[in-house]
Amino acid sequence: MNQQFTPAASAVMGVMVSENHNVSPPFGEALFCRRLTLAGARHHLKVYVFTAEGILGDGSGFEGYQYTRGKWINVSFPVPDIIYDRVSYRDPRQLQLTRQKLAHITEAGHQFQYLARGLSGKWNVYQSLKRRKIFLPYLPKTAKYKDSRQLARWLHQHDNEVFLKPHSGTHGKMTLHIRLVNEDQHLMLTGRDRNNALFQKHFHEWETGAAWVDRFIGERAFIIQPYLQLTDSDGRPFDVRVLMQKNESGRWSLTGMAVRLGEKDSVTSNLHGGGTAVEAGRFLTLEFGESAAEMIFGTIRRLSAEIPEYLESCFGRLAELGIDFGIDRKGRVWIIEVNSKPGRSAFFQIGDQMSARKSVENPVMYARYLWLRQLRRVNS
Ligand SMILES: Nc1ncnc2c1ncn2[C@@H]1O[C@H](COP(=O)(O)OP(=O)(O)O)[C@@H](O)[C@H]1O
Ligand SMILES: [Mg+2]
Known part of the structure; x- marks a missing residue:
């Protein structure tokens, strides 16, 4: 049975996820959504979860899910203040359709803000980064x-x-x-x-x-x-994943860093392809020695600090970025990819409690920040 909604006393965030009927609850990233809900409860942000199908056609509200008293329940809920889009659109038409449905909501007179706009694919990101001289030495030639x-x-x-x-x-x-x-x-x-x-x-x-x-x-x-030889001394592919996020004051900060390590001859290092996460400092020091590892970290930190604001100037507001850095056998750093819908399981895997916690709290805190800013605008 659907539960009726009560008017929100605090900010409301709707997390948009992909539908998945092979799992229960029937959507992707349920564990992350549960963590977001619990973090939200600590910071006065109510969290609902919905899929594109849950956006009501008349633009009046949503049908989705809420995590309450240890389980997921079906709920109807009003238009949230903030929408956090976690869907990875493989088909551009699907993105178009979802955006249209959400546009109906605004046409029906309801206001909401997107936590972030996404990036639009590897080729476009590459082309943007290439326009800035400081990134050029770190970008693989691409066509x-x-x-x-x-x-x-x-x-x-x-x-x-x-x-x-x-x-x-x-x-x-x-x-x-x-x-x-x-x-x-x-x-x-x-x-x-x-x-x-x-x-x-x-x-x-x-x-x-x-x-x-x-x-x-x-x-x-x-x-x-x-082909770059982004492998360790045993021939295992690895990359360094950096999570950059906006915090409670809307400023970018580095949440955490982890190495993802694939099996020998496995082509990729992604966790979804069987890779495992390991602590970055130890790994790079063992691989390259202390002073080279220091240099690599320095380069990665410098690039990670520059990339987010620059990409925002090209693509619009962003809230978090997962940046994949490759390091070749000579210790040279390469910008491999920038994700605007990054996962955070690497930090949970390596037991980096601080980064893991911040990785979930930051979107909540940034949503609060956006909401308060909007409130101030309306009331001034
Ligand atoms: N030019 C390259 N040479 C060698 N390996 C690469 C190259 N580009 C990517 N890889 C490997 O493939 C993985 C996936 O590439 P990536 O660009 O991050 O795409 P995805 O979106 O699938 O994660 C990387 O983490 C890295 O291990
Ligand atoms: Mg990647």
Whole structure:
């Protein structure tokens, strides 16, 4: 049975998540939503959870879920003050539809604010970052994937190894490491499929291999980069994930840092692809020695401090960013990816209590900050 809503005494945040009928409750990130609700209760912010389907057509309110007394219940609730969008839109039409539904709410005379606008895919983020000189030395050369002629040229120009990944991919899915074994034009492919399963392929002829790559990509937008050796001394891929978030005063700060480590020959280091999180300081010191690790940290901190405000100037308001840094065998730092809907499980995994707690509290505190700012505007 649906519970009726009572008017909100404090700020209300609606967390928009993906529908998932294979789990109970039937939506993604239930654990994170539960943590948000509990953090909200400590900071006068009421939290509801909804999916795009729960936005009522007449723009009057929502149907969704509330975590109360240790369980999730179905509820109807009024238009929240803040909407925290956690949906990863694979299909741009889906984003369009959701935004339209939410626009109806505003047309019906209700006010809400987005906690953040998202970033619009790897290629666009890369193009923006490239416009600032300070980022250039840290950006891998990148192009949109066109065809197998381009692939052949890139292989030729980059030591016979390239890396392909989808423009709007996540979790390391659909990534592809392509190697040309030159003497006899063999193509060796190692990659992740759409379900993040690892695969290997070996083609004896360039034509068949290149045709397979074209089929793998299909109609999707992909980017191509030189293959960077972002592996540790045992050949395991790793990256450094930095979580940058706005805090209770609307200012950016570094919440935490962790290394994600994949298995040998596993192509990616993402936790969703079987990677594990380890403490960054210890790992980098063991890998590179104390002074090189210090330099790497310095570079990562400097870039992490610069990236958020710059990307906001390009894409609009952001609340949190997960920045993936790659480090090659020479200790060189590379900006691999910037996520505007970052996960935080790495901090829970490594037992970094402080970062884990802040990673959940910051969106709550920033929502409060936005709400109070709006209240002051209306009342002044
Ligand atoms: N150019 C590259 N060379 C080698 N490995 C790469 C390259 N780009 C990405 N990777 C590996 O693939 C992983 C996933 O790439 P990323 O750009 O972060 O996409 P996703 O959105 O799927 O996480 C990275 O964490 C890294 O381990
Ligand atoms: Mg990534």
